[in-house]
Amino acid sequence: QKEVEQNSGPLSVPEGAIASLNCTYSDRGSQSFFWYRQYSGKSPELIMFIYSNGDKEDGRFTAQLNKASQYVSLLIRDSQPSDSATYLCAVNVYSGGYQKVTFGTGTKLQVIP
Amino acid sequence: GAGVSQSPSNKVTEKGKDVELRCDPISGHTALYWYRQRLGQGLEFLIYFQGNSAPDKSGLPSDRFSAERTGESVSTLTIQRTQQEDSAVYLCASSAGGTDTQYFGPGTRLTVL
DSSP states (O other): OOSEEOOOOOEEEETTSOEEEEEEESOTTOOOEEEEEEOTTSOOEEEEEEOSSEEEEETTEEEEEETTTTEEEEEESSOOGGGOEEEEEEEEEEETTEEEEEEOOOEEEEEEO | OOSOEEEOSEEEEOTTOOEEEEEEOOTTOOEEEEEEEOTTOOOEEEEEEETTSOOBOTTOOSTTEEEEEOTTSOEEEEEOSOOGGGOEEEEEEEESSTTSOOEEOOOEEEEEO
16 A cells, blocks of 8 residues: 555646545554645645644645545635646655655646636 | 755766766755656655664665765765666755655756667
8 A cells, every 4th residue: 555645637627616636645643744736847836734633724725634534635726727737745654764754646637727 | 045956957968877966955954855756757755864864765766876965964866877767857855854844946857868
């Protein structure tokens, strides 16, 4: 089982809709959860992080964390064509004696005008 | 500059040559990661440095790859006897600690002819 899993997509949503991106993780001890956005040809950039169960909102973005289900999601409201990118979930894991942040493979989002 | 910097931005080399890639992390960041990203693919973890601890080398794909870090500053990734499959963007990221937000550099695009 991969430490961090995401559906690769592409996920296509019409402009103005809500995009829902999902991520599951294997380490029950994980405490830090991150969502990054990567535009084609660019480096990943942080959208938001979440540490506690529940929802965390920042503008059009909402991160949702459910530690019992080992599940973290990112909702993008009023999706815009400029949101089209690959979204990477990252989770801190304890692996091989190291506490570090591990990335999923990313979900490609396409917002259709 | 307050961000992570990498050099060179582009490197073209011939098969069999050695290359050295450099990463300057954000000042004060104890953790440093190297990733490889092939065209259209996700981030592939290579190596992780955390303070003065022994690095996590579990992602290095072969013994042709090595990396060093001087204290909590500059890191170099060395690829010996380059192969065409080494062609990729090599990304460096630093964070304040092993479980904190990672900040990415712009990457080095390596092309092996």
